[in-house]
Amino acid sequence: MKRLGRGWAILSSLIFATVLVLPARASEDQITLHTASFEGASALGSSVTTILNLQIWQTLRSAPTPNPTHRSFGKGVIVWGRPLARYSHEDAESRAKEGSLLAQFVLWGKVYEYGKGAIAQTNLSIPAYYDFREAHPERWLVEVKSPGGVVRFSADIPQRRYSFEPIVLAGELISRYSHPGALQIYSGPGSQEVIGAIGDEFTALEHRGGMVKVRSGSKVGWVRLPELSENRSEVVDFVGGIVRVFRADWGGAELLMDRVIKNERAPNELRTDAYLYKGLAAAQQNRSSEEAFLEALKLSPYAKRCVVYAVMGKLSDYRLAQLSSTDAGKQRALLQDAGRLLREHLYLFGPGEDWVLDVSRGLEKLGAPLATADR
């Protein structure tokens, strides 16, 4: 990871630097998370961003463990940048689209003084735009065979703009990290010898437990990452999980989304979407997603995105049944379930919504028109 000098950042809107570049095959797309330095009084905003940055970076992985099939998830990069001009998703999305960045995600926020302490409000923007990637694993595509050819169903990611639970910053963190250069570099992972502090520019090299090896200027050493709060925030797990979805690291995404689900403090909206991503990851690994989607619907029974994913899950199960040559009756029941689910929740969709029309047409091609799906 590199953080740029403030002067540079102001002078140039195009300068960013790389957190970490993991080994990749030449043809694979790069997935970039941009973290815009949080606004806020004193250097606390900058310190909080650095810590979050390094914590998310620890969730990046280039391959599964173990890796008997020699898989690679491609290149994952986290890039640090100047604060946004305005506290706004639109601003964050514009930043992502800058030619020198082309990021898929922007993590941004603000540190507020509140009461006698401080809190960090964190947001995530995932803009939809042409980012030159060849593959889009995050877009759910289910292809099923029919007598008339292949029928395709697709769904976009659940949401593209998120606000996380505010992080109540620990008192010690506020007192220690409110001034520049507070994040110290130690000579070794267990050493007490301070050799410098993270400056305006640094690169993360490797991590071990709660420590990250960095190069900052001419210094190479270890930074200890403090806990931001007494309570574990869902930010790192959720953002790390979505990054893994975009890299088709389905097993890894499931692991991190499970942590969000188990985090009782995570907002309902986030836990709902964690279930949706968990279900998507299960389906992409040729497993049933039904349980995850039922849980999502329990948390947010009137959220359209839950219905979209639950219907896609049924269609994915139908595809699996086709592949395993399950009896025709069971296959038909899955299609009918998909249609019934959609029909019962049509009130959540506006008239003429493209996704509903596409699914309706697809079901008709498969001989299970929506109007008769539950007969």
Add this chain to the structure above:
Amino acid sequence: MITRKTLLAVAKRFSLIAMLLILPLSRAGANDPLGPRLKISLFRYAGSEGSEPKAHFSRFKGILRDKITVLVEELTGVWPGFNYLGNLALEPGGNDGFEDNLNTAIAVKNYWAASRSLILLRGSIITDADNSYSAQTRLFFGDLQGALPHPSLSVKLPINEEQFANTSDSHSLAIFYALAMDAARRGEKPAHVITLLSRAQDKIRDLSKRQSSSQSLIDIEKAVENAIMAQRLRSYSR
């Protein structure tokens, strides 16, 4: 699995009278020539005159303004039809609030109506025994109260970092609910009204998880459920 039959059963349980109160609201305001209500009016809180309470009030206002920006952007990201919310504004500008001279219930109601506000935020900053502060806020919904027993809700929360999430969520909840009721009043499509109500439900769940349920939370939870049922009935009758 929710079917139309279970919906009707649930409707009976959840006070049909309240739903009947909401249904006419959606017709009465249809095609309102003045359009949606997009002003959140914040009044200077009583007790915010001293330097520390004033700083608390000013910070609260800044946080609320940021919250509204993000909340609107999240909605427009879900459905572009919510773009009209781009004009949703916390008023007045600056760090202060409107001077609060509304001394009677009628005066409050008249102000809400004449200013075409979505909600009025009024309240006081209270010094607690240990020299910490609490904010007591009255959120006034006017004709957008729907199935709430009263046109206003009261929220009292200590001003400390541990309560920040509750402060933020209770105001978001009120805004989602008021926006939903305003959309219903204008005859917006049930799917879009339910989107707003579903967001309100998210906030109710988050608040319930963190604190024991207050009467205000119970009241608005019921009002949101009733409004959802009313919109579902509307969608079937279309």
